[in-house]
Amino acid sequence: MKKLFALIVSSLVLLGCNTVQGIGKDVKKAGEVVENAAKK
Numbered sequence: 001m002k003k004l005f006a007l008i009v010s011s012l013v014l015l016g017c018n019t020v021q022g023i024g025k026d027v028k029k030a031g032e033v034v035e036n037a038a039k040k
């Protein structure tokens with residue numbers, strides 16, 4: 001039951017376009033940091 005509730009809440013939070021774009025930017029930035037660290 002708790003997992004279902006968490007899934008529903010997560011889905012509602014991610015429905016906002018701005019939120020999804022913000023998460024995408026954060027993930028992209030994190031990927032760049034990892035990539036730059038790997039190059040060193």
